[in-house]
Amino acid sequence: MAKNNTPEYDLTFVAPQRREEVLRRIRALERYINDPRGEVALEGARELGLHRRQFYYLVKVWRESRKPEKIFTARRAKDPYLKSPIEIQDIIRRAAAELPTASPRQVWLRASEIAKEAGLKMVTESTARRFVRMLRRQIDTNDPVSSSIVIDQCAIDISTPATDGGRTMPIATLVIDPVAHRVLGLALSLNISPKYVARALVDALLQTGPHTAGQEPTIKLNVTANIAWRKLSEICVSSGTALEKRIKKQIIGGDWTSKLIGQRLADFHLRPKMTRFTENLRLPTKIEMSLAEAEELLRARIHADAPHESAFSSMPELQRMELLRKLAGFAL
Incomplete structure (x- = not known):
C-alpha cells in the first residue's frame, strides 16, 4: 500500500468548515517557501485570489507560527472597496480564483454558495462586483x-x-x-x-x-x-x-x-x-x-x-x- 506523503497539520483549532481553505493556503505557502521565486509567489497569490502583498504576509505568518488557525484569521490591510468581515473577503477571493474568466455576477453567485455552506451571510451583488473588479485590476497589472x-x-x-x-x-x-x-x-x-x-x-x-x-x-x-x-x-x-x-x-x-x-x-x-x-x-x-x-x-x-x-x-x-x-x- 502506497504511503501518503501529504504532511499532517494540527487543525484542532480550525473550524471544520474552514479546514479545506486553510489546507489550500498552507499548500500554496509551502510551495513558495520551498521555492522562493517571484513567479511562484505570483502563482500562489493568483491561486488564492490574493494580492501579492497579502500572500507575502501569509508566508510571514506561517513561517513564524506554523499554526493553521492563524492562516485563516491573519489580519491584512483593509480593502477600500469592501468593508466586511475578513472571512467574506476570503470567500470572494476564492471564488474569483476558481472562476478567473467568469463575470463578476457569476463570481458573486459562487461566493454566495461557499458562504452558505460556511453559514455566513454574503454581501450584496454590487459590493461583490466592485471587489472582484478591484481584485482583477491588481492581478492584471501584475502588481x-x-x-x-x-x-x-x-x-x-x-x-x-x-x-x-x-x-x-x-x-x-x-x-x-x-x-x-x-x-x-x-x-x-x-x-x-x-x-x-x-x-x-x-x-x-x-x-x-x-x-x-x-x-x-x-x-x-x-x-x-x-x-x-x-x-x-x-x-x-x-x-x-x-x-x-x-x-x-x-x-x-x-x-x-x-x-x-x-x-x-x-x-x-x-x-x-x-x-x-x-x-x-x-x-x-x-x-x-x-x-x-x-x-x-x-x-x-x-x-x-x-x-x-x-x-x-x-x-x-x-x-x-x-x-x-x-x-x-x-x-x-
Whole structure:
C-alpha cells in the first residue's frame, strides 16, 4: 500500500468548515517557501485570489507560527472597496480564483454558495462586483509595486559619535522592498547625501540573488536639484534602471520607512520624526558603538538570509554589475 506523503497539520483549532481553505493556503505557502521565486509567489497569490502583498504576509505568518488557525484569521490591510468581515473577503477571493474568466455576477453567485455552506451571510451583488473588479485590476497589472525599490532615510536609535564629540542617532539610508516589507541594503551616516544612497544600493546589489525573469526595477526616491543628486540619477538611468523621483528643496527623510517596514529594524527602534533634526538634537537612548560597528551589525542582521530575491533580481547580470561598478565609484 502506497504511503501518503501529504504532511499532517494540527487543525484542532480550525473550524471544520474552514479546514479545506486553510489546507489550500498552507499548500500554496509551502510551495513558495520551498521555492522562493517571484513567479511562484505570483502563482500562489493568483491561486488564492490574493494580492501579492497579502500572500507575502501569509508566508510571514506561517513561517513564524506554523499554526493553521492563524492562516485563516491573519489580519491584512483593509480593502477600500469592501468593508466586511475578513472571512467574506476570503470567500470572494476564492471564488474569483476558481472562476478567473467568469463575470463578476457569476463570481458573486459562487461566493454566495461557499458562504452558505460556511453559514455566513454574503454581501450584496454590487459590493461583490466592485471587489472582484478591484481584485482583477491588481492581478492584471501584475502588481507593479512588486517591481519597485523604495529608498528612504530614517534616524535609528543607536548611540554613535557626533561631529562635535557628543553622541547622536545616525541616519540609515534604506533600500526597501515595498512588497516583502524588508530592507535589502543600508548605509549609516550623520546626514543625508546621494553618496550614502549609492552605498546602500551597492549593499543591496551585492546581496541580490541570481537573475530571474520579471519586470526590471523602478527606484523610487527623493532628490534635490543639487548636482550630486543629478549625477546619481544619471548613473542609475545610464545603467538601464528606471527612476521615479520626487524633487524637493530639502530631503527630510522618513516618508515611507514606517509604512513599509514598521517601527523597528534589526531590533533597533526607528525614529522617522527625528530624521529632520540636526545631529545635536537627535539624542539617542540605546547602546553606544561606532558608526562603522553599527552599520556592520545592522547589515549582518538584515542579510542573515541573503541572497535576497527582489526587483533587482530581474536585472540582467551584466547590467547589474555595470550599475554596481558605477555606484561603488560614486560612493567613494
